[in-house]
Amino acid sequence: MRKVWISRLTAQKMIEVQNLTKQYGNFTAVNGITFEAQAGEIVGLLGPNGAGKTTTMRMLTGFMPPTSGTAKIAGFDIFDDSMEVRKRVGYLPERVPIYPDMTVRGYVDFWARLRGVKNSKSQVTQVLERVHLLDRQKTLVRNLSKGMRQRLGLAQALVHDPEVIILDEPTIGIDPQQVIEVRDSVRELGKKHTILFSTHILSEAEQVCDRVVIINKGQIIAEGTPANLRQKLQRGNSLYVQIVGANLAQATDMLSGVAGFESLTAQGEGYILRTRNSNDVRGQIAERVVQSGYRLVELRPVAMTLEDIFLDLVGRE
Amino acid sequence: MAGTSIIFRREVYQYFTTPVSYFIAAGFLLLTGLYFNGDVAYSITRKAINPALIPDFMATLMILFGPLLTMRMLAEEEREGTLELLLTAPASDAAIVIGKYLAAWFYYTLLLALTFSYQLIVVQISQPDLSHTFCAYIGIWLYGGATLAIGILFSSLTENQVVAAFMSLATLVFLYLGDIAGQIVANLDLARVIRQLSILGHYSTSFSYGLVRAEDVAYFAGIIVIMLFIAIRVVESHRWR
Numbered sequence A: 001m002r003k004v005w006i007s008r009l010t011a012q013k014m015i016e017v018q019n020l021t022k023q024y025g026n027f028t029a030v031n032g033i034t035f036e037a038q039a040g041e042i043v044g045l046l047g048p049n050g051a052g053k054t055t056t057m058r059m060l061t062g063f064m065p066p067t068s069g070t071a072k073i074a075g076f077d078i079f080d081d082s083m084e085v086r087k088r089v090g091y092l093p094e095r096v097p098i099y100p101d102m103t104v105r106g107y108v109d110f111w112a113r114l115r116g117v118k119n120s121k122s123q124v125t126q127v128l129e130r131v132h133l134l135d136r137q138k139t140l141v142r143n144l145s146k147g148m149r150q151r152l153g154l155a156q157a158l159v160h161d162p163e164v165i166i167l168d169e170p171t172i173g174i175d176p177q178q179v180i181e182v183r184d185s186v187r188e189l190g191k192k193h194t195i196l197f198s199t200h201i202l203s204e205a206e207q208v209c210d211r212v213v214i215i216n217k218g219q220i221i222a223e224g225t226p227a228n229l230r231q232k233l234q235r236g237n238s239l240y241v242q243i244v245g246a247n248l249a250q251a252t253d254m255l256s257g258v259a260g261f262e263s264l265t266a267q268g269e270g271y272i273l274r275t276r277n278s279n280d281v282r283g284q285i286a287e288r289v290v291q292s293g294y295r296l297v298e299l300r301p302v303a304m305t306l307e308d309i310f311l312d313l314v315g316r317e
Numbered sequence B: 001m002a003g004t005s006i007i008f009r010r011e012v013y014q015y016f017t018t019p020v021s022y023f024i025a026a027g028f029l030l031l032t033g034l035y036f037n038g039d040v041a042y043s044i045t046r047k048a049i050n051p052a053l054i055p056d057f058m059a060t061l062m063i064l065f066g067p068l069l070t071m072r073m074l075a076e077e078e079r080e081g082t083l084e085l086l087l088t089a090p091a092s093d094a095a096i097v098i099g100k101y102l103a104a105w106f107y108y109t110l111l112l113a114l115t116f117s118y119q120l121i122v123v124q125i126s127q128p129d130l131s132h133t134f135c136a137y138i139g140i141w142l143y144g145g146a147t148l149a150i151g152i153l154f155s156s157l158t159e160n161q162v163v164a165a166f167m168s169l170a171t172l173v174f175l176y177l178g179d180i181a182g183q184i185v186a187n188l189d190l191a192r193v194i195r196q197l198s199i200l201g202h203y204s205t206s207f208s209y210g211l212v213r214a215e216d217v218a219y220f221a222g223i224i225v226i227m228l229f230i231a232i233r234v235v236e237s238h239r240w241r
């Protein structure tokens, strides 16, 4: 109770995006998106390839100006107060930018100084420790593995202790062990910083983010907490049905009369039955199968994953 | 300007830590050394030593070394993606370009300073007109600065270092040969205009003889300012692509 009260008090909009639009020539990559992130929130920008995630982030970091619309970071306008915004943002671009000929330490130190960190030495040590690269501080960046480079990129984005951290697909192209590490560190960072995190992996957004903004073809198509989204978007029910000796055609024949029937698809040894509404149709199914002279060996509801919802949403557009 | 000195320091550090720049420096010293050696041997027996010997030779050499010293600077940033990060750091586009340019000029100044060793030898074996030498050095310092500015501009235009070097080399050769073109054009006025634009003419007809002319200083300063101005605009244009 007390905790909620305190967080309400300190709640502050760190990212405020209003009708942000970006056109490349005639092509609209980001089309009037509006969303916000409170201080200390981890917001996931989720979308398939070409959705406009990178473009959105590039506008928020002050790399490119929007065609129209506005956005504020920590209260500063990204266009009018670009320098103030840039001081407050840590950014890890999609492709980790490296200086191959610098040492790990030199690299992080350079970005620290450029962003005005005063006692860069201790800051750099701290951040290298945090991303587990301290023992590699004298290594040339060119000799780091891909996962290490990713962590180096993260170090660069954190070293000036920015209020807002923008990470563009930070888990792409690294092995599962390191993916978990990066996700963990993002969640850890979320305790102190506001994070905007892009991904096209739904389960990742679900695991890491407090709130997910789903974007497709430059537009926001859904938004909310992972649980919230599932509830809001899950239309109807899904049931797993296993019937001995019935092929898909026969099973469809049997079950298409179930109230609210939408589709039947094969999965494993059985089928997934989808209905349009959330009435319980288990009784009807059992009845129909038995009447048709087959044996029903399994019948259970399956929770629709966010993955399904996502594909469904993106497909529907 | 915020960031200029930090960019500058990183670039200087880069010159001192990458093997390529040592190769460039070695090539530079080898060529100037060979040239000096040949001329000294000749001078002892036939003629007095030219006080502007090394600067004169460098006027030709910098057509190649200007591009070599600068080709990496912005092309590599673009290729490695660090430009995106630089452009989102609290440093202006001008600070980025100027910081890099000053680093190149600084490194060039060091190379130039190394050639003072030749002058020490000359002083041992004859009595050169040192003020003449000094003037020539001022001239070649500015001249080199102009070639570096042209190199930076082309480095900003592409992400391929080789292409950058080639384009600036071609431009410099063109500016350099303008001097000869001026000599073979019959129309005097046209010849004068061509010579006014050529880079060599602003060194070889004044500094090389120990003269400092305001118009030549203005020419080199003008080239530097214009090239850097365009380079800054080109860097800025990355934001609009």
Ligand SMILES: Nc1ncnc2c1ncn2[C@@H]1O[C@H](COP(=O)(O)OP(=O)(O)OP(=O)(O)O)[C@@H](O)[C@H]1O
Binding pocket: A024, A027, A029, A047, A048, A049, A050, A051, A052, A053, A054, A055, A056, A094, A200, B241
């Ligand atoms: N510089 C550009 N010029 C023209 N079109 C561009 C440019 N950058 C991006 N686009 C287009 O804008 C759209 C959105 O691109 P963006 O890179 O923002 O997508 P994304 O969501 O980051 O995708 P991904 O998951 O593949 O990284 C794409 O169709 C892309 O082709």
Ligand SMILES: [Mg+2]
Binding pocket: A053, A054, A055, A094, A168
């Ligand atoms: Mg992207």
